[in-house]
Amino acid sequence: MKKEETTEHQILDAAKDVFQSKGMDGARMQEIADKAGINKAMLHYYYRSKQLLFEAVFKNAFSLLAPQLNAILNDDSSIEDKIRKFTSDYTSFMMKHPYLPNFIINELNRNEDFILKLKDNTGFPNLEKFKTKVDSEIREGILKPIDADQLFVNILALNIFPFLGKPLVKALTKKDEKSYKAFVESRKIEVANFIINSIKTSIK
Amino acid sequence: MKKEETTEHQILDAAKDVFQSKGMDGARMQEIADKAGINKAMLHYYYRSKQLLFEAVFKNAFSLLAPQLNAILNDDSSIEDKIRKFTSDYTSFMMKHPYLPNFIINELNRNEDFILKLKDNTGFPNLEKFKTKVDSEIREGILKPIDADQLFVNILALNIFPFLGKPLVKALTKKDEKSYKAFVESRKIEVANFIINSIKTSIK
DNA sequence: AATGGGTTTAACCAAGTGGTTGGCAAAGAT
DNA sequence: ATCTTTGCCAACCACTTGGTTAAACCCATT
Numbered sequence: 001m002k003k004e005e006t007t008e009h010q011i012l013d014a015a016k017d018v019f020q021s022k023g024m025d026g027a028r029m030q031e032i033a034d035k036a037g038i039n040k041a042m043l044h045y046y047y048r049s050k051q052l053l054f055e056a057v058f059k060n061a062f063s064l065l066a067p068q069l070n071a072i073l074n075d076d077s078s079i080e081d082k083i084r085k086f087t088s089d090y091t092s093f094m095m096k097h098p099y100l101p102n103f104i105i106n107e108l109n110r111n112e113d114f115i116l117k118l119k120d121n122t123g124f125p126n127l128e129k130f131k132t133k134v135d136s137e138i139r140e141g142i143l144k145p146i147d148a149d150q151l152f153v154n155i156l157a158l159n160i161f162p163f164l165g166k167p168l169v170k171a172l173t174k175k176d177e178k179s180y181k182a183f184v185e186s187r188k189i190e191v192a193n194f195i196i197n198s199i200k201t202s203i204k
Numbered sequence: 205m206k207k208e209e210t211t212e213h214q215i216l217d218a219a220k221d222v223f224q225s226k227g228m229d230g231a232r233m234q235e236i237a238d239k240a241g242i243n244k245a246m247l248h249y250y251y252r253s254k255q256l257l258f259e260a261v262f263k264n265a266f267s268l269l270a271p272q273l274n275a276i277l278n279d280d281s282s283i284e285d286k287i288r289k290f291t292s293d294y295t296s297f298m299m300k301h302p303y304l305p306n307f308i309i310n311e312l313n314r315n316e317d318f319i320l321k322l323k324d325n326t327g328f329p330n331l332e333k334f335k336t337k338v339d340s341e342i343r344e345g346i347l348k349p350i351d352a353d354q355l356f357v358n359i360l361a362l363n364i365f366p367f368l369g370k371p372l373v374k375a376l377t378k379k380d381e382k383s384y385k386a387f388v389e390s391r392k393i394e395v396a397n398f399i400i401n402s403i404k405t406s407i408k
Numbered sequence: 409a410a411t412g413g414g415t416t417t418a419a420c421c422a423a424g425t426g427g428t429t430g431g432c433a434a435a436g437a438t
Numbered sequence: 439a440t441c442t443t444t445g446c447c448a449a450c451c452a453c454t455t456g457g458t459t460a461a462a463c464c465c466a467t468t
Contacts, residue, residue, distance in 0.1 A: 025229035161361030167312040198402035
């Protein structure tokens with residue numbers, strides 16, 4: 001039997017669906033059981049409590065996101081290349097997992113202490129290398145002076161916000177589902193240009 | 205008796221607290237009643253149902269946010285001035301209402317149709333004037349070519365994200381509450397510069 | 409003092425809620 | 439063949455949920 005067919009995995013799969021679309025408070029154990037096609041008692045048999053099942057789903061989701069961040073932080077390419085690659089890759093990734101950013105941001109806000117449990121994990125993104133690279137490119141005259149933290153938050157903001165605020169942005173810009181998708185797709189390049197334009201010194 | 209002391213207003217006030225920090229699903233009618241210091245039956249007496257009380261709170265919150273957006277969209281100043289003013293004003297405003305962005309974004313995601321109820325309201329932000337201004341400044345050579353929708357979303361993203369993703373950003377940049385506040389405060393100017401740098405043509 | 413409408417309350421209710429239990433059947437283990 | 443473990447389920451449980459109700463309480467008008 002494949003791993004994907006075990007009851008335990010079917011539960012996690014169904015729980016992911018329900019928790020990510022309805023959040024911890026809105027999710028119902030019965031709905032998860034129904035979606036997994038098993039008895040509700042099994043949820044507790046394998047995961048003991050709603051809280052623990054939720055944490056399993058959350059850690060799973062975060063472990064999907066973290067490598068996306070590490071990609072930009074830990075490789076050796078130039079800041080410009082990092083930004084271009086990240087902006088394109090991240091957007092593609094999010095188009096495949098549209099619930100993910102909202103789920104994570106939201107549940108972290110609901111329980112701020114929760115992130116402490118993640119910090120211990122190996123693989124939690126670390127900015128040091130990125131900062132060093134930014135500072136050295138500034139010294140070399142490739143980039144205009146900018147605080148690396150600020151730049152990093154700007155990169156995140158421009159990439160994540162269109163997914164977080166999708167309903168709002170859709171309404172404000174009067175786009176339907178199809179044109180919103182095209183809008184986000186074009187941001188893969190637009191956002192990178194926008195950032196680079198701002199931080200790169202003009203070539204003499 | 206002042207308006208602020210009526211039972212109806214006390215309920216709305218308490219409901220705002222609870223709904224904004226716990227969301228629709230996490231909020232409890234009993235907690236709202238307790239916080240307002242009145243009997244739970246009064247909530248239904250004045251607002252009939254949890255759903256309607258929630259909608260009252262939500263519309264109230266949105267009507268606080270909408271003018272902030274309209275400020276940048278509807279005045280006659282240059283795009284640069286709009287951006288500088290908005291970035292500073294919006295950040296100040298959000299520091300006073302930290303739960304607001306998350307509440308709105310979140311509940312709009314929970315129920316996409318909900319925004320339709322707001323769209324009808326007069327005062328729902330309209331981008332037309334902003335777009336016209338952007339296009340005319342591009343034609344005048346003040347700005348580099350950029351799609352006005354993209355620019356608008358970038359402005360929103362850079363301003364709102366630090367509030368939406370506060371727990372995540374705090375953890376990633378390893379800032380405590382105090383230094384995070386300073387970080388956000390400095391963005392009032394940093395973000396405006398970041399945007400202007402990117403879109404303004406270099407002066408010959 | 410009696411009336412009557414708006415306001416407030418304690419007590420209540422039906423429908424869920426997460427979680428538990430005891431037993432059952434198939435699969436190993438002895 | 440018998441015992442033990444594992445996976446599974448229907449039924450159940452204590453408790454919470456949003457919402458209701460009928461009676462009380464004010465307080466201005468008569």
